[in-house]
Amino acid sequence: MNAGVEALRREIAARADGLPDTVVMEVCGTHTHAMRRYGIRQLLPGNIRLVSGPGCPVCVTDGRDLARALWLAGQRNVTLCSFGDMLRVPCGKESLLSLAAKGARVRVVVSPLEALQLARAEPRRAIVYFGVGFETTAPLTAALVDQAGRQSIPNLSVLSVHKTMPEAVRTLMRSGARVDALLCPGHVAAVAGAEAFRFVPEELRLPAAVSGFEAEEMLLALAALMGMLRAKKPGLVNAYPRAAAPYGNPAALALLEGVFEPRAANWRGLGEIPASGLALRGEYAGFDAEKRFDIPLTDVPEPAGCRCADVLRGLLEPPECPLFGSACAPQSPVGACMVSSEGACAAHYAYGRDL
Amino acid sequence: MCLAIPGRIVEIDGDEAVLDYGGATRRASLLLVPGAKVGDAALVHAGFAIQILGDEDAGKLMDILAEVETP
Amino acid sequence: MTDEITLAHGSGGEAYRELVEEIFLPAFKNEYIAPLTDSAVLPGGPRLAFTTDGYVVQPLFFPGGDIGRLAVSGTVNDLSVSGALPRYIAVSMVLEAGLCAQTLRRAVTSMAGAAREAGVLIVTGDTKVVPCGACDGMHISTSGIGVFPDGAYVPPQRVEIGDAVITSGPVASHGMAVMAARGGMGFDPPIESDARPMADAVRRVLDAGIRVHAMRDPTRGGVAATLCEWAGRERNILLYEEALPVKPGAAAACRILGIDPLYVANEGVILFSLAHKDAGAALEALRELPACREAAVVGEVGAGEGIVLARTRLNTLRRVLPPRGEQLPRIC
Numbered sequence: 001m002n003a004g005v006e007a008l009r010r011e012i013a014a015r016a017d018g019l020p021d022t023v024v025m026e027v028c029g030t031h032t033h034a035m036r037r038y039g040i041r042q043l044l045p046g047n048i049r050l051v052s053g054p055g056c057p058v059c060v061t062d063g064r065d066l067a068r069a070l071w072l073a074g075q076r077n078v079t080l081c082s083f084g085d086m087l088r089v090p091c092g093k094e095s096l097l098s099l100a101a102k103g104a105r106v107r108v109v110v111s112p113l114e115a116l117q118l119a120r121a122e123p124r125r126a127i128v129y130f131g132v133g134f135e136t137t138a139p140l141t142a143a144l145v146d147q148a149g150r151q152s153i154p155n156l157s158v159l160s161v162h163k164t165m166p167e168a169v170r171t172l173m174r175s176g177a178r179v180d181a182l183l184c185p186g187h188v189a190a191v192a193g194a195e196a197f198r199f200v201p202e203e204l205r206l207p208a209a210v211s212g213f214e215a216e217e218m219l220l221a222l223a224a225l226m227g228m229l230r231a232k233k234p235g236l237v238n239a240y241p242r243a244a245a246p247y248g249n250p251a252a253l254a255l256l257e258g259v260f261e262p263r264a265a266n267w268r269g270l271g272e273i274p275a276s277g278l279a280l281r282g283e284y285a286g287f288d289a290e291k292r293f294d295i296p297l298t299d300v301p302e303p304a305g306c307r308c309a310d311v312l313r314g315l316l317e318p319p320e321c322p323l324f325g326s327a328c329a330p331q332s333p334v335g336a337c338m339v340s341s342e343g344a345c346a347a348h349y350a351y352g353r354d355l
Numbered sequence: 356m357c358l359a360i361p362g363r364i365v366e367i368d369g370d371e372a373v374l375d376y377g378g379a380t381r382r383a384s385l386l387l388v389p390g391a392k393v394g395d396a397a398l399v400h401a402g403f404a405i406q407i408l409g410d411e412d413a414g415k416l417m418d419i420l421a422e423v424e425t426p
Numbered sequence: 427m428t429d430e431i432t433l434a435h436g437s438g439g440e441a442y443r444e445l446v447e448e449i450f451l452p453a454f455k456n457e458y459i460a461p462l463t464d465s466a467v468l469p470g471g472p473r474l475a476f477t478t479d480g481y482v483v484q485p486l487f488f489p490g491g492d493i494g495r496l497a498v499s500g501t502v503n504d505l506s507v508s509g510a511l512p513r514y515i516a517v518s519m520v521l522e523a524g525l526c527a528q529t530l531r532r533a534v535t536s537m538a539g540a541a542r543e544a545g546v547l548i549v550t551g552d553t554k555v556v557p558c559g560a561c562d563g564m565h566i567s568t569s570g571i572g573v574f575p576d577g578a579y580v581p582p583q584r585v586e587i588g589d590a591v592i593t594s595g596p597v598a599s600h601g602m603a604v605m606a607a608r609g610g611m612g613f614d615p616p617i618e619s620d621a622r623p624m625a626d627a628v629r630r631v632l633d634a635g636i637r638v639h640a641m642r643d644p645t646r647g648g649v650a651a652t653l654c655e656w657a658g659r660e661r662n663i664l665l666y667e668e669a670l671p672v673k674p675g676a677a678a679a680c681r682i683l684g685i686d687p688l689y690v691a692n693e694g695v696i697l698f699s700l701a702h703k704d705a706g707a708a709l710e711a712l713r714e715l716p717a718c719r720e721a722a723v724v725g726e727v728g729a730g731e732g733i734v735l736a737r738t739r740l741n742t743l744r745r746v747l748p749p750r751g752e753q754l755p756r757i758c
Contacts (some may be wrong), residue, residue: 005740011420029758030357039742057356057758083401084754097751109753110609110683111402113384136357137757140403143386187357190398190406213357215740223420239419242409243398249406252387330750342758351745356758359682376682378674379613399682401757 008219009043015226016045023049023178023314024225027169029056030213032342037211038215044222050254051314051344054235054270055185057132057161058085058340062266063300065090065161069130070099071295072159079105079122082130088334089339091300102193107281112144119148119156128289131160136187136198138162138278138316139252142259145287159289160278163265167276173204177313180343181225186212188241189257193248194238201234212240221323248298259284269308269336303327325349359400361408364393373400436555445553449531453538458514459551466549468514468540468571470533475510475572475586475648477501482565486533488607490599490618493566494536496693501570502544502623506640507696509632512544512625517551518567533564544623546570579632583640585656590705591663591725592698592719594627595620596651596671600689601753602679606723609755611683614618617675620694620717623685627696627718630711638708640699643692649750650688652697653725653734654748665746683755686742688736688746690753699727 016022026032032052035041041050070091071079080096087097087108100106105125109115115129117303131141140157148156165188173179182204184197189210200208207228211221221239228235238244258281265277280288289295305323310316318324318337326333330346337345362383371382374397385391388418396411397404401411427448430440434441446462458466481497484748498515505512517537521530541548551585558573574580585591603619624643631638649670657663665688672680672687700708705723712721734746 002739028357033758037744038738038740042742043740055356084756085756085758087754088751108609108754110611110757111384113402133757134356136359136400136405139387139405140401143384143403151392185357187359187398187400187405190359215738220419227420237419241419242411243406245406245409249387250511251389252405255387340758350747355743355745358757360681373614376678378676379615379617379682381611381613381682400687 004216007261008216011223012219012226013045015223015230016048019047019226019229021047021049022180022229023051024181024183024222025051025053025177025179025314026183027053027055027165029058029186029340030187030205031183031211031218032056032347036215036216036347036351036355038218040215040218041355043219052342052347053172053181054267054312055134055165056342057134057163057337057341058089059265059343060163060269061086061089061132061161062267062268063091064298067298068295069159069302070094070096071298072128072289072293073099073104073106075293076100078126079107079118080128080130081107081109081118083132084108085340086130086132091276103244112140112293113147115156116144116147116153116232119153123155125155127156129156131158131162134163134165134188135192136190138260139190139191139256142255145259146255148287149284155293157289158289160260160280162260162278163267163276164262164278166196167273168267168270169200170203171270171273172313173206175313177315179205179314181205181229183218183221183225184208184210185193186210186217186244189240189244189248191248191252193246194236194244194247194296195246198236201236207234209237210240210244239342269312271309303334306335306336308337318345321345359398359405361396362399364391364395364397367391367393369383372404427527429527429532430482430522431523431527431646433523433555433557435552436521442553443720444738449527449534450551453534454541454548456547457545462484464525468549470571471573471575473574475505475508475574476569477504478567478569479504480565480567482562483604484562485531485561485607487620488603489616490603491621491693492533492536493564494533495621497566497568498537498540498544498546498623499623499693501568502546502625503643503696505570505572506570506625506628507643509578512546512570512572514550514571515541516569517548519551519553520561520565521553521555522558522563523555525563526538529563532722536628540623544625550636554620554700578588579637581638581641585640585661585663585699585727586701587727587729588702589639589699589727590702590723591653591665591727592700592705592708593670593722594624594696594712595693595694595720596673596676597644597695598672598676598687598690600693601648602676605683605755606679613675613679615675622694622717624694624696627712627715629712631698631708633710634707636700636704636708636711638698638700642697644695644697645691645693648687648689648691649697650734651749652744653746656699657730657734659732660730661726662733662735663725664728665725665734665736667736669724671720671722684757685755686692686751689749695754
């Protein structure tokens with residue numbers, strides 16, 4: 001272990017000493033993954049509990065939205081382009097992967113621009129790009145649509161289920177989440193600016209730290225949070241200044257705002273949250289899959305007994321949910337928290353609490 | 356949602372750049388960082404540079420810590 | 427011989443004979459295949475190893491290898507890790523009508539090359555042709571026979587408490603090479619597969635008198651799959667993450683695509699579990715081979731319930747679960 005990590009570990013322990021049981025929430029699936037990957041919990045004193053909020057786009061994609069994607073993939077003339085993350089998410093008995101195995105044209109892409117290349121290469125097919133992700137990823141979709149417009153590509157469209165973090169965080173905290181401090185997603189901040197999280201201390205009166213994803217960067221942010229908690233001074237610390245400028249990437253934000261507008265979005269486990277989704281603006285209707293296709297609405301009701309909403313708020317530990325491990329398990333997930341391996345329940349199931 | 360890794364821009368070709376990730380190079384789009392220059396370190400997410408990175412400075416990290424008073 | 431494979435080539439008549447005489451026989455030259463009888467009649471020992479495997483990779487050709495090289499190396503490696511001397515291979519091919527004959531020639535030449543490297547003979551085979559669209563160009567199955575010399579040591583394939591786990595070389599190359607080639611991901615330099623017959627590496631270790639407890643080639647599911655299988659229900663395995671060699675190109679590709687190197691397929695790696703006291707000798711034996719210069723101790727075996735843990739660079743632990751399905755690139 002290097003000296004930096006050891007110094008940070010000691011600093012966290014010193015600052016947390018004497019604090020009551022403290023809940024730190026991170027709201028980024030990549031943080032959830034990184035915490036586990038580095039075993040961060042093992043470096044923290046016993047009075048700090050890390051919980052995962054609704055920051056995993058895989059987990060929070062509503063069943064009805066996923067059903068739209070599956071319907072599109074099932075259309076004969078459509079090739080659906082998607083990030084690998086969404087391929088295995090179950091929608092009833094199917095998934096994009098299972099449909100692909102049955103002959104649906106589903107293409108895993110690593111960049112949205114691959115959808116553009118595909119549209120040019122196969123002018124007689126309808127190429128639909130499944131736009132999943134938060135503020136880090138949505139500008140890429142905006143660039144895709146912008147390019148498609150400039151290059152007059154007629155056979156490309158986008159199914160946007162993009163979401164934005166601030167409203168979801170507000171909704172979560174205002175509805176009684178048991179959270180003492182927020183670890184803010186560093187790459188959302190790289191695009192939207194560290195100041196995008198100013199509302200956390202100012203409106204929600206919680207300490208917030210913008211964090212990177214390397215072990216040292218996460219420990220640094222945690223140390224900053226402990227310091228603020230100890231001093232009882234909620235504020236915003238940018239512990240990732242190398243990547244997150246105060247006002248982010250203006251070019252990316254301009255493109256985002258030019259192509260998308262806010263709308264209400266359905267978050268699996270949390271329900272409808274106003275102004276938390278991104279829809280293509282009217283002038284881009286030609287690239288909007290929801291307008292190009294007559295996609296039937298499939299109602300996929302939240303299953304009875306699902307307690308994801310409480311788990312996401314840090315009010316319930318996964319094993320305390322009555323469905324955990326019985327009706328709801330990784331191979332047959334019921335709610336958002338079990339769907340992705342990084343969801344709180346799936347992670348608990350696979351790894352146990354301490355790791 | 357946020358898997359992004361740093362790379363160094365070694366060549367620019369219109370809207371695209373070749374970045375060195377230490378072990379391999381690969382192209383990424385510069386559409387979101389129009390001011391990028393050869394030699395810049397960039398944060399790359401899903402084939403796009405999303406931000407130009409500031410200088411690496413370990414000392415800075417500990418300064419951040421010092422920012423927050425500990426009673 | 428025409429430029430393209432047609433259905434006629436698979437139906438056993440003149441066209442088939444042409445295929446065999448113009449493409450397969452010149453490549454797989456030996457006394458056992460030459461008679462073109464239904465079965466090859468072979469000398470062998472009283473104890474045999476026998477294995478079979480199917481190969482359906484896309485794309486057929488990728489940096490560092492191809493389907494033909496895989497089809498021979500994979501089966502040779504499966505025989506080698508049993509402790510046997512690989513000897514004979516049977517090949518069954520299913521070709522898609524419309525496949526370029528030159529493509530077939532390239533794959534067959536590659537098979538012959540891998541067979542020569544491994545010191546095995548391809549002694550019998552069969553080809554069928556299916557209509558265009560019914561298979562992806564080419565599917566190859568190979569079966570292999572290996573022999574155990576008298577008094578040969580047969581590893582029990584059971585890891586023991588106190589064992590050291592050794593890798594013959596860097597991991598995660600093959601799976602990333604194929605993923606990168608299939609997705610046109612444009613890594614430069616291209617990620618290269620490590621596909622290679624490893625009979626020589628296994629031989630060196632066994633000939634050094636080391637009584638290996640278990641050996642396996644970590645193909646599908648990578649190192650993680652092998653370690654989880656070895657842990658079974660009565661052992662725990664601790665992997666030293668920092669000690670696991672990964673070539674810089676493959677490592678960069680894993681970082682960029684969000685893939686864990688532990689789960690990536692390898693086609694030119696052998697994992698050994700052996701008594702700790704033998705680790706030094708095993709490494710010395712392996713490192714004599716150019717392909718195994720980076721052989722290293724990467725873990726240890728203890729008593730337990732089937733848990734595999736990796737020790738991170740922070741000295742913390744993370745659980746390594748068995749793989750569930752193919753690794754896909756992620757953005758999250």
